[in-house]
Each structure stands twice: as C-alpha cells, then as structure tokens.
Amino acid sequence: MITMQLLYVLAGAIFASFGVASIRNSENPKRWANAAFWSLLAASFWFGDLLGDIGNGALVLALVGLAGLHLLGRDAKESTTVEERQRFSERYGSKLFLPALIIPFTAFLGTLLFNYTPLKDSGLIEPKSVTLVLLGVGVIIALVVCYLWLRPPAMSAVDEGGRLANAIGWAIVLPQMLAALGAVFAAAGIGDTIGHVAGAIIPQGSIFFAVLLYALGMVAFTMIMGNAFAAFPVMTAAIGFPILIQQDGGRAAVIGAVGMLAGYCGTLMTPMAANFNIVPAALLELKNQYGVVKVQVATAIPLLICNILILYIAGFRL
C-alpha cells in the first residue's frame, strides 16, 4: 500500500536535492548554510518519526537558528537568460503547458478513477491521502516526461528546484512552524483563556450583537493563530453554542458553517497564515512581503459583512 510515509520519503529526497543544488551554486557565499537548512528539512521528512519529540524540537531550533541569524543566502542564479527562454518558448510553443498540467491532471483524474472504481478496495493507496499521493506520482511522471522530451542537462531538475527553493528560502517552513506554535498555544491553554475572555464580554438581549461578537471573535482569533481551525472550537464553546444556538435558538448548521467562513476572512488578513500570504509574496518575488495580505483586506472586509448578514438572516430570521 502506498502511504503518506512513502510520500514523505519522496519529499525528503526532493528537499535533499535542494541542498545539493545549493552546494553546486558557487556564486552563493552562504551556500553551506543553505545546504544545511535543506538537509535538516530532508532529515525531518525521512526520520521525523524516529527522532522523538525532543529530537524534533532540536531540529526545529537548528532550522530557526540558520534562518534567524541570517546565515542563509538568497542568491538564486538563473540557468538561462530571458532571451534564451523566449527562444525556447517559441520553439516548444504551447506544448510547454502539458508537463505542468500533468501534475494536476494526475491528481484530478487519478482521484476520480480511484474513488469511483474497484481500485478503492484494492488497497493500493491509503484512502485518506489519495490526492496527495497522486500529486507525488504526477511530479514523477512530469519529471520523466520533461527529461525525455526536453533533454535538459542531467542535473537540471536538481538545480532548478533548488533555485526556486532558495528564492523562497526559510518561508517554506514558516507554515509548518506556525502549526507547531499552535500546538504550543494549545498546550499552554491559550484557547481556553481567550474563550473565557470572549464569553465574559457577551451582552444579554441583542441577538445581532452576539452574532457580531461571534464573527469578529472568529476573525480576531484566526488572525492570531493564522488558522480558523484553531479558533472554531474555542469560539463555538464560548459563544456559538451557549449563546447563539442554545439561548437564542439559532440554526446550528448556519452558525457552524458560516462561523468558520467568517474566520476565513481573518485568514485573508493575517501574515500568520504564511502559506497563503507570505510564501506567495516570496514565490512571486514581491518587494513587500506583506503585499498579498494588503490587497486581500479590501476583499475580506466586505466579505465579512456578507458573512455576518448571512449568519444573522439565515441563522435567525429565515
């Protein structure tokens, strides 16, 4: 059976290849630190379950040390010039999209094929990770196709992957770090404390005001944690269930579903949701690392107002 474990082995190999690429880039004076960073990440994917909690904690501190003390270099040299790329693109034309589309198509068609045919019961792939496993399969197929068709230099995939990875840099592990911070917050009882505070300021009488507090609480807590998932159980326990559902008789499905979606407005407005808001800024080489968050605010605020109205109208008035 293909499990997540096998996928982690593949991912570890790819992160290790970023390390190799870093060493090969002799123009980066800090290349050994970059290589160490990717090697640690590869070790985490390969051996994370064997290291024990303290061992993983030490690995995290080492990653943080390399990034936090500014030991990483960002020099990512381009292997071909813009003119060469232009010429290549004219030569290969729109067929260049095909390998890029292999990954999503393998994931998409593969998932359908797996879920709606007897393959589902064949035990070939762990059912809950089908799409991700197929994404990994898609990456391998796409790489093979690229090599057979474009015939790039042997180390190209390594160097090009490393070029992109070093351009993004430490931001690649920030989302995972924030998830780990969430675990520490939970262990220190931050959620209960905030629920306690939110529950204490709830007024009696006005349903609309209670809805407003519930939605704004979801947004604020989501912005702090970078993730609406952490906020939801806390706000449900503090306001959603006792006040909106039990006391005021609101429709539970609406309070639950739209409460979560109100939280997503918070996700759009916080740098703590790094994989959506900070990593893309690095991927797209924006000057302002908060550039993506900044443009999202003008969508998030009207959308939050919509969600509050939906909560109130569909939850209490329909």
Add this chain to the structure above:
Amino acid sequence: MTNYWPLLGIALVVLGFALRFNPLLVVAVAAIVTGLLGHMPFLKVLGVLGHGFNENRIVTLIYIVLPVIGLLERYGLQQQARSLISRMRGATVGRVLILYLAFRQIFAALGLTSVAGQAQTVRPLVAPMALAAAEKEHGALDEDTAEHVKAMSAATDNVGLFYGEDIFIAISSILLIQGALKAFGIELTPFELSVWAIPSAICAFLIQSTRLLLLDRQLKRRSQ
C-alpha cells in the same frame, strides 16, 4: 484562577512581525515564552514544538512540485504563458483572473484543493498571464502596478480556495465543524453544513470579481 500570562506569547508574535524580525525566529521565541509562562518546563515546550512540527509536515509537502516548475521555467514556461495571453483578443487582467477564480472555486468545491495553488499554478501560469494581459491594456507596467497585479493573482487563488472548499462535504473543515458541534450534542450531516457554504461562496465570487473589474478600469484609465 485563569493564568493570563501565556497571552504575552501572542503579543510577542504581533510585535515581532510588526518589527519585521525573521518570522521563524519570532515564532520560535513566542512558542518558548508561551510555554514557560504556561508553567511548562523547557524540555516539555521543546517536545511539544517538535511534535507539532513533525505532525504537520504535510503542510510543507506541496514544494515537491518545485523541480518540475523550475525545469519548465528554464525552457520558457512563463514566456509561453505570457504570449498565449497577448495573442488572445479581449483578454484583460480582470477577465483572466475572474476565469481563474471560477475555476478555482469549482474545483475546490469538488474537493480538488491541491490541483491548483500558489506554487503549482499561480507562479508559473496565472501571474505571468495576468501580467501579460495588463501589459496589453496598459503598455509596459511600472513596478508598483506589476507588484499589484501579481499580488492580486495570489489573492484570487486564496479567495477561490477558501470560499470553494467548504462546499465539498469531505473537507477537513466541515468535519471539524461537525465534530465540534457533536461535542455539544448537536448531530449534523456534512451535507447540512456544506450547503450553507454556498451563499458565502457566491458573495466571495461577486466581491473579488468586482474588484478585478475595477482593476481593469483603473488600468484602462491610466493608459489613456
């Protein structure tokens, strides 16, 4: 008696991000301070942090696509994405991104959240296409405008994902809502929850599309 001191950890995160220290450093320091203030011994905090990191490796998994994307970029993928759009008549930034928004929301609603994304589609395809469309309307872009168009491409992907995925019944957030409410004795099916994601999804599409059409208008006005 509730211990409010761990909340200082949150303040540290906000302060650290605002002062633009390295975010990894900010997060690690905040985690350790929060744990210590919550009366956990240092090694315990380190263990919780390490355990949380290890359990969440799935978040970082998506970067396995980088070698493929990088390789194709070497052979002019971004240039090809641009030239496709510049040959297309009537293509504007707004229209290109609205089409992508619809695609992203529909696919996410079918549970296919990882077929597109910032690394898989936005960097290699969507952002170059949006830039090419903007250049067609506007001529060469100044740096701020190019930055804004790229940021809008990333934002459109996020809005499409967030306000599409909850329509799918087996997505983790729907299961989380179901579980959280069940703890209070409220039994709901995933379907009962996911239909209520539809009104917000429609609002999200309308709001983001309006902004994109306004962007088109703004670019057009500036080029005249």
